[in-house]
Amino acid sequence: xxxxxxxxxxxxxxxxxxxxxxxxxxxxxxxxxxxxxxxxxxxxxxxxxxxxxxxxxxxxxxxxxxxxxxxxxxxxxxxxxxxxxxxxxxxxxxxxxxxxxxxxxxxxxxxxxxxxxxxxxxxxxxxxxxxxxxxxxxxxxxxxxxxxxxxxxxxxxxxxxxxxxxxxxxxxxxxxxxxxxxxxxxxxxxxxxxxxxxxxxxxxxxxxxxxxxxxxxxxxxxxxxxxxxxxxxxxxxxxxxxxxx
Amino acid sequence: xxxxxxxxxxxxxxxxxxxxxxxxxxxxxxxxxxxxxxxxxxxxxxxxxxxxxxxxxxxxxxxxxxxxxxxxxxxxxxxxxxxxxxxxxxxxxxxxxxxxxxxxxxxxxxxxxxxxxxxxxxxxxxxxxxxxxxxxxxxxxxxxxxxxxxxxxxxxxxxxxxxxxxxxxxxxxxxxxxxxxxxxxxxxxxxxxxxxxxxxxxxxxxxxxxxxxxxxxxxxxxxxxx
Numbered sequence: 116x117x118x119x120x121x122x123x124x125x126x127x128x129x130x131x132x133x134x135x136x137x138x139x140x141x142x143x144x145x146x147x148x149x150x151x152x153x154x155x156x157x158x159x160x161x162x163x164x165x166x167x168x169x170x171x172x173x174x175x176x177x178x179x180x181x182x183x184x185x186x187x188x189x190x191x192x193x194x195x196x197x198x199x200x201x202x203x204x205x206x207x208x209x210x211x212x213x214x215x216x217x218x219x220x221x222x223x224x225x226x227x228x229x230x231x232x233x234x235x236x237x238x239x240x241x242x243x244x245x246x247x248x249x250x251x252x253x254x255x256x257x258x259x260x261x262x263x264x265x266x267x268x269x270x271x272x273x274x275x276x277x278x279x280x281x282x283x284x285x286x287x288x289x290x291x292x293x294x295x296x297x298x299x300x301x302x303x304x305x306x307x308x309x310x311x312x313x314x315x316x317x318x319x320x321x322x323x324x325x326x327x328x329x330x331x332x333x334x335x336x337x338x339x340x341x342x343x344x345x346x347x348x349x350x351x352x353x354x355x356x357x358x359x360x
Numbered sequence: 361x362x363x364x365x366x367x368x369x370x371x372x373x374x375x376x377x378x379x380x381x382x383x384x385x386x387x388x389x390x391x392x393x394x395x396x397x398x399x400x401x402x403x404x405x406x407x408x409x410x411x412x413x414x415x416x417x418x419x420x421x422x423x424x425x426x427x428x429x430x431x432x433x434x435x436x437x438x439x440x441x442x443x444x445x446x447x448x449x450x451x452x453x454x455x456x457x458x459x460x461x462x463x464x465x466x467x468x469x470x471x472x473x474x475x476x477x478x479x480x481x482x483x484x485x486x487x488x489x490x491x492x493x494x495x496x497x498x499x500x501x502x503x504x505x506x507x508x509x510x511x512x513x514x515x516x517x518x519x520x521x522x523x524x525x526x527x528x529x530x531x532x533x534x535x536x537x538x539x540x541x542x543x544x545x546x547x548x549x550x551x552x553x554x555x556x557x558x559x560x561x562x563x564x565x566x567x568x569x570x571x572x573x574x575x576x577x578x579x580x581x582x583x584x585x586x
Contacts, residue, residue: 148454149454151454151458153457153458158459159458160460169447170445184458185460185461225444225445246442247438259437261437262440270435279434291451292448294448328459332464332578334577
């Protein structure tokens with residue numbers, strides 16, 4: 116851990132230690148909220164959250180609490196800052212303390228856009244979350260899902276060669292998460308099953324919000340498979356002549 | 361006469377011409393069937409080329425991505441119109457029994473089994489220790505039953521020694537029997553618990569080992585053996 120990382124960690128700990136327990140809403144002192152959310156496979160705790168954050172682009176400028184937990188085997192911890200026209204999240208992922216920065220904002224009250232990087236290696240996040248659609252990419256994975264009942268169903272494109280079915284259960288539960296928690300959970304959740312999709316190039320992505328909490332092992336996330344497995348895939352594909360240029 | 365011959369010739373020529381003109385009209389099939397090998401090849405590709413582009417269109421609409429995993433079908437993305445984003449309200453139940461675990465549930469369960477086994481085995485070994493102490497006491501009492509022993513008065517004789525008696529004391533024998541039986545009972549129970557605890561511990565350890573082999577990168581509990 117270099118000096119800047121250590122200083123940032125100390126700063127976060129200091130902020131965490133001094134986190135306010137109350138906030139002012141409509142001129143009244145209101146206690147901040149501690150909430151737990153679970154799913155398949157994740158568990159997060161939102162601590163000292165603003166009780167009425169509204170839209171992430173709603174103009175609120177205040178500390179938004181902390182979000183920590185385990186998503187798809189990734190230990191995550193974020194600080195939330197409501198920055199007026201967007202909500203900014205900074206934090207770390209996993210034991211390697213990978214630096215992560217995410218922004219979430221609403222566009223025309225139709226689209227919730229989650230952008231940023233999931234880890235310090237540059238796993239980019241660019242998701243367009245709508246009530247009836249989820250589109251975009253997390254790392255090299257591309258998604259297109261549409262809502263059907265309480266599910267989002269569609270596909271995830273892992274490489275030019277590999278496309279798998281994708282299902283997100285608990286669509287209603289997804290919208291029970293505050294926007295900042297959505298921005299933390301959804302991108303990390305969409306990296307699940309890296310062992311199968313990137314590693315073995317088979318299977319499908321099935322994750323969920325709400326219901327019974329499940330657990331995923333360490334290092335199964337796609338962020339641990341993007342580099343080595345993709346290179347292997349490209350090499351194997353080029354040998355067999357099936358890789359798209 | 362010549363005129364009649366000429367008319368006949370003209371009629372015959374006209375009839376022959378009609379017959380020839382009829383033959384080609386009915387004949388096309390035979391030539392088509394007789395010369396298909398030479399003339400048809402260019403034709404089949406045309407309908408094939410004209411019809412082929414049609415199926416790909418729906419295929420592209422249903423599954424935009426050509427590459428698929430062999431094991432799973434790619435579902436069609438539902439085409440649902442956009443709606444306004446819902447307003448967020450705090451959930452009525454803030455804590456839903458979330459478990460923040462250091463290790464996976466499987467390992468945590470195996471660790472609990474290991475700990476239960478350790479506790480049971482520990483109690484068993486403690487009972488064996490107590491049984492040993494009781495057995496030593498029973499041996500001491502047995503000595504007292506068959507040999508001169510303190511008379512229980514607590515008095516000392518003129519030499520300053522505790523007064524002894526050689527009279528058989530049935531209460532000592534009863535006490536020896538009670539202590540001996542307790543010792544044997546404890547040995548039995550303690551041995552059973554020690555062995556059972558060890559077996560349970562081994563089951564838990566085996567589960568941890570199995571999980572670790574399947575998920576070598578997962579965190580393990582303290583003293584996991586790895």
